[in-house]
Amino acid sequence: MTKPPKMPNPQASIDYLTDACAKLSGAMQHFLQNPPSLSMATSYDTSAVLAAMTDVMTGVMAQPQRLIETQMKAFDEWSRMWQDMWTPGLAAKPAVAPERGDRRFSDADWESSPFFRSLKDSHLLAARHLREFVQSSTEEDKSKRAMAELIVEQYLNAVSPTNFILTNPQVMRRTIDTCGANLIAGFANMLEDLATGRGIVQRRTDDGAFRLGENLACTPGGVVFQNHLMQINQYTATTASVRARPLLYVPPLVNKYYMIDLQPASSLVKWLVDQGHTVFVVSWVDPDESHRDCGVEDYVGTGVIEAIEQVRKVTGSDAVDLFGFCMGGTLLSMATAVLAARGELDKVGSATLIGALVDFTDMMEWSAFVNDAHVDALDVHIGDKGYIAKDELQRLFSMMRANDLIWSSYISHYLLDKEAPPSDLLFWFEDGSHIPEAFLRTYNRKLLLEDKLREPGAVTLLGEHLDLTQITVPVTIIGLKDDHVSSWKSVFRGRQYFGGEPIYILGGSGHNAGVINHPSRKKHGFWTNADKTTDADAWFAGAQKHEGSWWPHWSDWLYANDPGEEVPARKLGGGKLKVLEKAPGSYVLGA
Missing domain, CATH: 3.40.50.1820 (Alpha/Beta hydrolase fold, catalytic domain)
Incomplete structure (x- = not known):
């Protein structure tokens, strides 16, 4: 016998909704009193990013035969995926599966629900084909290839169905249970983060759980x-x-x-x-x-x-x-x-x-920023301050592991309104340091670039x-x-x-x-x-x-x-x- 769905507790939902609205009101006032500054300065060369994407795509189109083969392979895999979707019991092996360590699709509904399963498999298969499309380019410049792959990866991370209210089963359940109060409170969380001036998605861990010299960095x-x-x-x-x-x-x-x-x-x-x-x-x-x-x-x-x-x-x-x-x-x-x-x-x-x-x-994804254009842009960027700020460095490192360090926090804090669990390693990660201008100039050119x-x-x-x-x-x-x-x-x-x-x-x-x-x-x-x-x-x-x-x-x-x-x-x-x-x-x- 199928277990009936759990119904929301009306009084609990009303209480949560009241608290969420009060939280939003306070966050809005704080945000208006501390509006974030909008800076257009970047530590990289945006024209070099565009040039890298253009050259890599040109390298893809330079191989029409390989492009046709890639398209045919994609057609076969999409056909298999939809066949498996309608006959899941007959599929010996799924057409596509999350990579090892990808925790985005851990909720049971991503497999048990045909709707959510189709969303997950479609995203993962499209992601695979887009990656293969870029990797098939004849472009030989490692930095340009790495930049194109990085841009594609950031796009794929951003459009994952896990990041949207109506396509994330966990968020949908939470929204129904709280009558939408989680989204109101989550928006308040976002305003509070923006008011700090450090951008969004900052609370990856419970900072209050750790005190340096007491329960962290406390070896006598x-x-x-x-x-x-x-x-x-x-x-x-x-x-x-x-x-x-x-x-x-x-x-x-x-x-x-x-x-x-x-x-x-x-x-x-x-x-x-x-x-x-x-x-x-x-x-x-x-x-x-x-x-x-x-x-x-x-x-x-x-x-x-x-x-x-x-x-x-x-x-x-x-x-x-x-x-x-x-x-x-x-x-x-x-x-x-x-x-x-x-x-x-x-x-x-x-x-x-x-x-x-x-x-x-071979610096893997980091090769994207190891070229003359980006190094020159960084030199200009840090010239006024005399250092590169810790927040900028943290954002760069986070981008390289966006699903773990950006989007998971986005979902947790802004869509689910859940408090971040304490993590000593994430506390340390967020406790960064600046790097001086002179150090970066020599290190970037002599060691990384040359x-x-x-x-x-x-x-x-x-x-x-x-x-x-x-x-x-x-x-x-x-x-x-x-x-x-x-x-x-x-x-x-x-x-x-x-x-x-x-x-x-x-x-x-x-x-x-x-x-x-x-x-x-x-x-x-x-x-x-x-x-x-x-x-x-x-x-x-x-x-x-x-x-x-x-x-x-x-x-x-x-x-x-x-x-x-x-x-x-x-x-x-x-x-x-x-x-x-x-x-x-x-x-x-x-x-």
Whole structure:
């Protein structure tokens, strides 16, 4: 017997409707008092976007035979889809299905209802054909192809049936249950977001659930050094003795360091301290106009190399083990190359790069912005302020994962009027930093656009010609299998440029979540292979998969490459430097 549909509670609906109207009234007043400014300035060249689309489409039309074949294939697949729609029990395999990780169509009605199923399958099939259409272009410029694919992807994300009231079963049910109050309250949410001046879709998580230094970035420690670019946190030992060689973390500039020190149950910093490592962390300042002229040389010299010297002073250790994530790993590589050129490589015990690139040949979707036109436009855009704002960077990163970071929030906050659940990782993601003008100019041209770091001697920094082949200390390179920022294959290519025999580890999951993988969770897994091949696919084909986190495997490697005996647990500052304040420090807190 079919279960009757649940009927709305009239009084509950009236109460919700009353509250929603009151909320909208307050939001409207706030919006009118704080109207958003409309800026036409962009950090990219709009004419280059149009030129890329035109050239890629011209490249499609240049192959009429292939275009006809694509159309015939599309006709066959559409015919099969509609046949399966009317005879679902006979279909051995659906004509189209969401890609792995696509959570938009998780509601049961997307399969059980013929109407919603037809909407879903039609959208997914049309999306596949449009992607194949663009990919069939003969256009050879990687940046133009990436831009065209990016524009198409943003369009497909925007027109998904999940984003509209009448074509999303979950939104329809919610609207009926609340007599439309969810849409009124959702509109109020949108006005409140617009009034902040940061644009829409800002509340991805419950910010009130986290407090830095209390339940986030709360591993005990203190700031033992500070200059105009960074603070250095040292963390309190939890073991009676510690490994002889200290460990120093270099984070990227775009986000603050504490991705590796989220809640205690997932903190890499706490876990490393508990394994007997003396851990130091660079905490970059959030720059303002006064940092306009701080370039790559400053962040490498006054930043990474200075941090190495201070850690050596605190611990009395001759060498320091370095590890860095994303851009931090690239800076770490440059700093180590500078020390090698100076004959001071013995100050570095080992280097670990996590999701970090030194070969920028293939930047996937990011290639769309790696060309002269866009780099020139960015130079002009940041000229007045002296930096690129954190909000702009966050919007760019969000666009690359629009379904997860934009449209899911749009549906949740504006259509369903649901509070965002607490997420420490999203809290960190939204707590970004500016990047100074001088840094971006050099980094974008020499590294991203010209791709010079992998060429021995092609980049000059602090008076030294950088040559990664002179880095002969033990090196581990860690890629993340589902990384949308630094492709694991691009990260893999980096190991051929270092001296010695770098080890490669492939972790599961994506750019951020793949790093924060505490062993207790037993998730994701990782792959290892001792083969020295430079072919990423061949390496993966012969790799052994291990269950759980790569953290213990890496920690064992650190211990194996440390020739010193364990020493008594070190005090903060080591008697050489004064503890300036408690960790995480004012540079993270914004005080």
